[in-house]
Amino acid sequence: MAKKIWMFAVSIFTVSILALLVAGYAVISGNNIQTPTVEINNNSNELKAMQATIDQLTAKIETLEADTINELEAIKTEFVQAVETANSEIALFGISLDQSVYSIGDSIKVTADNMGAQIPVQIELLSYTGEVIASSIPYSDAMGKLVHSIKLPSFIQEGTYEIQATSNDRTVVKSITVSDSDLQTLEESSTIPAGLTINLDKETYKPGEIIRVSGNGQASQSVSLQVTEPDGDFTSAHSSSSSDGSITMIYILPPDADKGDWKMAIKLNDKEETLTFQVT
Numbered sequence: 001m002a003k004k005i006w007m008f009a010v011s012i013f014t015v016s017i018l019a020l021l022v023a024g025y026a027v028i029s030g031n032n033i034q035t036p037t038v039e040i041n042n043n044s045n046e047l048k049a050m051q052a053t054i055d056q057l058t059a060k061i062e063t064l065e066a067d068t069i070n071e072l073e074a075i076k077t078e079f080v081q082a083v084e085t086a087n088s089e090i091a092l093f094g095i096s097l098d099q100s101v102y103s104i105g106d107s108i109k110v111t112a113d114n115m116g117a118q119i120p121v122q123i124e125l126l127s128y129t130g131e132v133i134a135s136s137i138p139y140s141d142a143m144g145k146l147v148h149s150i151k152l153p154s155f156i157q158e159g160t161y162e163i164q165a166t167s168n169d170r171t172v173v174k175s176i177t178v179s180d181s182d183l184q185t186l187e188e189s190s191t192i193p194a195g196l197t198i199n200l201d202k203e204t205y206k207p208g209e210i211i212r213v214s215g216n217g218q219a220s221q222s223v224s225l226q227v228t229e230p231d232g233d234f235t236s237a238h239s240s241s242s243s244d245g246s247i248t249m250i251y252i253l254p255p256d257a258d259k260g261d262w263k264m265a266i267k268l269n270d271k272e273e274t275l276t277f278q279v280t
Contacts, residue, residue: 094172095165095174097163102177102178104158108152118142119139121138121140125161127156129237133250134150155212157242160177162176196272197215197273198266198273198275200213203277218245219241219245223249225251227263228263230259241268262278
């Protein structure tokens with residue numbers, strides 16, 4: 001009896017195991033295994049928008065480059081025109097004088113045309129040796145015209161002189177003649193001294209100043225001038241006395257003239273006179 005009960009229990013257990021196996025297979029075969037789903041975002045619209053922005057920026061850059069090139073071309077054209085205008089004005093620069101022969105004390109009228117507005121012009125009266133007797137820097141008016149007068153100093157003597165005008169690195173020179181015929185007529189009856197007398201316009205000078213020498217001697221004779229510096233160096237110059245025997249000369253001290261006692265010796269034929277002056 002016990003053996004039958006044990007076999008019945010084994011049978012029941014076996015059937016239960018088989019039932020479980022069958023049920024598990026049914027579950028597995030009846031339900032597919034689910035895999036997780038990954039969602040992929042679609043960014044194509046954003047990429048298209050970014051590409052459109054890039055295209056717009058590229059177009060703007062190209063437009064700016066074109067505008068910049070046009071502006072540079074315009075600036076270049078204006079600059080070239082300005083240079084051509086300036087060159088034209090320089091090429092046309094010139095002066096004219098109201099006459100060619102003057103008397104001592106007269107005024108020389110200098111005129112210049114075809115200049116720009118408010119352009120400086122250095123005008124100088126030069127001796128035949130190139131020494132500067134008078135100098136000034138007037139300006140042209142708003143219409144580009146210059147009118148300037150230079151008065152001939154009373155200490156100059158008759159002879160040939162030059163009016164030199166310089167503007168924009170261009171120099172023009174005009175020659176003039178100075179005659180003291182009126183003075184000669186007044187002094188024809190005067191006695192011409194046989195000796196030599198010389199005077200300076202003052203006793204003390206600054207470096208770069210003009211020394212004016214005047215005196216009397218024999219008429220129409222060669223006059224030599226020698227200036228000796230404090231260190232012994234000397235400079236020579238030559239002129240001539242006028243037909244009435246008067247002597248008029250100028251000497252320009254160097255800008256770096258040494259300070260101290262200087263000597264000036266004037267010689268006319270066999271006559272000589274030495275003067276001293278100081279540079280301070």
